Amino acid sequence: MLKIEIPTTCPSCGYLLETVNEQLFCRNTACDAQLGKKLEHFCKVLQIKGFGPKTIEKLKSADLATVLASFSIPLVGGTASGKIAAVVSSIEEINQETCKIAGLGEKVTANLLNWINTEYPEMKEFLPFSFKTKKTVVSADSKRVCITGKLKSFKKKADAESILAAAGFTLVDSVTKTTDYLVDEEGKMSSKREKAVQYGITIITDLNDLLKENKND
Numbered sequence: 001m002l003k004i005e006i007p008t009t010c011p012s013c014g015y016l017l018e019t020v021n022e023q024l025f026c027r028n029t030a031c032d033a034q035l036g037k038k039l040e041h042f043c044k045v046l047q048i049k050g051f052g053p054k055t056i057e058k059l060k061s062a063d064l065a066t067v068l069a070s071f072s073i074p075l076v077g078g079t080a081s082g083k084i085a086a087v088v089s090s091i092e093e094i095n096q097e098t099c100k101i102a103g104l105g106e107k108v109t110a111n112l113l114n115w116i117n118t119e120y121p122e123m124k125e126f127l128p129f130s131f132k133t134k135k136t137v138v139s140a141d142s143k144r145v146c147i148t149g150k151l152k153s154f155k156k157k158a159d160a161e162s163i164l165a166a167a168g169f170t171l172v173d174s175v176t177k178t179t180d181y182l183v184d185e186e187g188k189m190s191s192k193r194e195k196a197v198q199y200g201i202t203i204i205t206d207l208n209d210l211l212k213e214n215k216n217d
Contacts, residue, residue, distance in 0.1 A: 006024070007024065010026035010028065010031060010033070012026070012031055012032050012033035012034075013026065013028050013031040013032060013033070015027065015028035015031060032060055036060065063085065064081070064084075064085045064088070064090070064091060065078070065081040065082045065084075065085035066081070068081040068084070068085070068091075068112075069081040071115065071119075073111055073112060073115045074111045075105075075107055075108045075111050076108060076111060076112050076115075078158065079157070079158060079161060080104055080108050080112070080173075082161070082162075082165075083102040083103055083104060083171055084098065084099060084102045084104060084112070086102065086165060087101050087102045088102075091116065091120070094112065094113070094116060095113070096109065096113065099112065099113070101170075103144065103146075103170055103171050103172030103173055104173060105173035105174050106174075108173065142168055142169060142170045143168075143169050143170065143180040143181060143214075144169070144170045144171075144172050144178060144179050144180050144181070145164055145169045145170065145171055145172065145179075145180065145181045145182075145183060145210075146171075146172045146173065146174065146175050146179050146181070146182050146183070146192060146196075147160065147161070147171075147182075147183040147184075147207075148175075148182060148183070148184050148186075148190050148192040148193060149184055149185065149186035149188055149190065150185070150186055151183075151185050151207065152185045152186075152206075153185060153206055153207045153208050154207065160183075160207055163211065164207075164211075167211060167214050168214070169181075169214070174192070175192045175195040175196050175199070175201065176195075176199075177199050179196070179199070179201050180201065180202065181201065181202050181203075181204050181210060182196040182201050182202070182203050182204065183204045183207050183210065184196075184203055184204070184205065185204075185205055185206060185207065187205065
């Protein structure tokens with residue numbers, strides 16, 4: 001005779017189940033399954049078409065970088081979101097230190113942390129996002145690169161940053177004493193270039209040269 005084992009934890013979130021009148025209930029208000037059903041019910045009542053289970057599933061699987069960029073946090077767009085998502089595995093790991101490791105500027109960091117401390121706690125229980133991402137481990141000896149001005153070697157700055165990250169470089173928004181390279185293909189004097197000269201940082205006039213050098217190492 002087949003023995004049926006009564007589950008003790010929620011199959012969706014792993015929260016301990018509660019038995020009430022021989023029925024099992026998950027009391028976790030942040031349970032993905034419950035949030036999905038609540039959102040589906042909400043859209044059904046308001047007659048919002050095309051917002052069914054498959055669409056909600058896509059929202060749950062959205063990665064951290066994409067989700068952060070969608071919240072209209074001042075100065076936190078696709079580039080900044082991608083940088084922080086490369087060094088953390090969840091939104092709870094975002095703090096002053098991880099923002100520094102990601103190379104975010106002071107204003108970007110302040111805006112992001114302010115959003116996490118004020119708006120995020122009020123909305124996280126109702127959002128169908130997991131806020132998870134596969135982080136890329138940044139090596140301690142990873143070279144830190146800052147880009148200033150327009151690029152000639154790439155049509156989009158985002159493409160250049162993606163290639164640099166894939167090559168093992170750490171992207172930073174500002175020039176500090178710990179910066180290894182400043183990419184300046186325009187050759188115009190700027191505050192970043194002035195700091196690079198002041199700190200004795202190597203200035204790269206063609207990003208492809210840096211990538212070729214890195215490949216030959």
